[in-house]
Amino acid sequence: MAWQFYLVIKMRESIIMKIHYGTALGAVALVAIHILFRMTQNFSESLQYQNVIANYHLLPYALMLEVVLILLSVHGFNGLRVILLELKQGIMYEKMINYGSIGAMAALIAYGSRTILMAGIGMS
Amino acid sequence: MVVETISKTPEVSVPISSDSIILRISRFNSETDSSPTFAEFKVPVQKWTTVLEAILFVKQNLDHSVAVRYSCRQASCGSCGMQINGKPSLACYTKISELNSNIVTVEPMHNFPIIRDLAVDFKQMFATHKKMKPYIMREDSELTTGTKEFLQTPEDVEKYLQFSYCIKCGLCNSSCPTMATDASFIGPQGLAQAYRYVADSRDDGKKERLKIIDQSHGIWRCHFAGSCSHVCPKGVDPAMAIQLLRGYLLGFRK
Numbered sequence: 001m002a003w004q005f006y007l008v009i010k011m012r013e014s015i016i017m018k019i020h021y022g023t024a025l026g027a028v029a030l031v032a033i034h035i036l037f038r039m040t041q042n043f044s045e046s047l048q049y050q051n052v053i054a055n056y057h058l059l060p061y062a063l064m065l066e067v068v069l070i071l072l073s074v075h076g077f078n079g080l081r082v083i084l085l086e087l088k089q090g091i092m093y094e095k096m097i098n099y100g101s102i103g104a105m106a107a108l109i110a111y112g113s114r115t116i117l118m119a120g121i122g123m124s
Numbered sequence: 125m126v127v128e129t130i131s132k133t134p135e136v137s138v139p140i141s142s143d144s145i146i147l148r149i150s151r152f153n154s155e156t157d158s159s160p161t162f163a164e165f166k167v168p169v170q171k172w173t174t175v176l177e178a179i180l181f182v183k184q185n186l187d188h189s190v191a192v193r194y195s196c197r198q199a200s201c202g203s204c205g206m207q208i209n210g211k212p213s214l215a216c217y218t219k220i221s222e223l224n225s226n227i228v229t230v231e232p233m234h235n236f237p238i239i240r241d242l243a244v245d246f247k248q249m250f251a252t253h254k255k256m257k258p259y260i261m262r263e264d265s266e267l268t269t270g271t272k273e274f275l276q277t278p279e280d281v282e283k284y285l286q287f288s289y290c291i292k293c294g295l296c297n298s299s300c301p302t303m304a305t306d307a308s309f310i311g312p313q314g315l316a317q318a319y320r321y322v323a324d325s326r327d328d329g330k331k332e333r334l335k336i337i338d339q340s341h342g343i344w345r346c347h348f349a350g351s352c353s354h355v356c357p358k359g360v361d362p363a364m365a366i367q368l369l370r371g372y373l374l375g376f377r378k
């Protein structure tokens with residue numbers, strides 16, 4: 001895990017920004033598919049417990065939700081990192097922001113994946 | 125920030141008429157003052173009087189202690205950049221008649237440390253400019269025996285010509301919203317200079333310069349507000365240079 005952290009911290013800014021733009025485009029496309037799926041039935045109906053759970057039981061759809069989770073987490077936390085870096089500068093502060101945002105991103109992905117997995121195998 | 129106003133009585137008599145204006149000059153000494161104050165002076169003007177001439181009138185006749193940096197008086201040296209009625213401009217290049225106001229307020233440029241009154245410290249901007257390696261980088265030379273001058277087509281020159289007009293006045297950096305919060309940001313001046321040499325067909329230092337600007341406080345922190353291009357007195361378009369440089373880094377341009 002430590003070497004992965006190191007790799008991300010040492011990544012060139014252009015690579016990070018390519019990931020940032022790529023995740024944004026990917027998220028827009030997949031969230032659009034997600035919204036289109038809501039339109040296959042009445043909106044309030046699509047939010048009913050058994051219908052929501054049914055999404056997670058369908059493997060391709062659950063995988064798509066997992067990808068959306070990863071894309072939005074990476075894009076969102078990198079965006080937050082950029083805002084915080086522009087707000088204040090300093091070696092310690094910047095290190096804290098870089099490591100903090102990667103940590104928060106990993107934590108959110110882990111928690112979201114756990115939710116998707118639990119709902120998928122019927123543990124909810 | 126507390127701003128006081130001090131009115132100065134002119135030692136020379138200036139007739140009160142429509143041909144005079146109130147010039148408000150920001151006064152601040154970084155060694156003694158905690159916040160800037162404004163001093164007001166009544167200054168006679170003609171339709172061709174520039175803001176710099178009005179400031180120099182104050183220096184010669186009313187208060188010689190006003191600190192201002194200037195040199196060429198023809199928008200070539202880039203010394204007299206300041207906030208004029210809230211907009212970053214060159215004092216020698218701004219006529220009072222075009223401001224359409226009887227009150228002209230001059231302040232030091234934003235995003236620079238103030239030395240005194242209207243004079244700001246350019247140290248960081250010049251250091252960043254140097255960091256961009258503002259010279260042609262290549263192994264051979266026009267001076268080496270047996271070689272000849274590096275020819276360029278008019279199209280080659282067109283790619284970088286406007287960016288070579290930069291006079292390093294700092295107005296672009298002063299108007300940049302990112303520079304207001306991120307003191308480590310390279311800034312539009314440095315980035316436009318990086319592009320000026322990257323786009324030059326005689327230069328071989330593209331890789332090196334792109335590496336310099338590709339850092340956490342580099343080119344990616346530009347929000348494309350465009351105010352740098354808006355205020356440039358020489359018609360340089362740093363915002364465009366930044367977008368073109370991003371094209372190189374994203375792989376759209378070679």
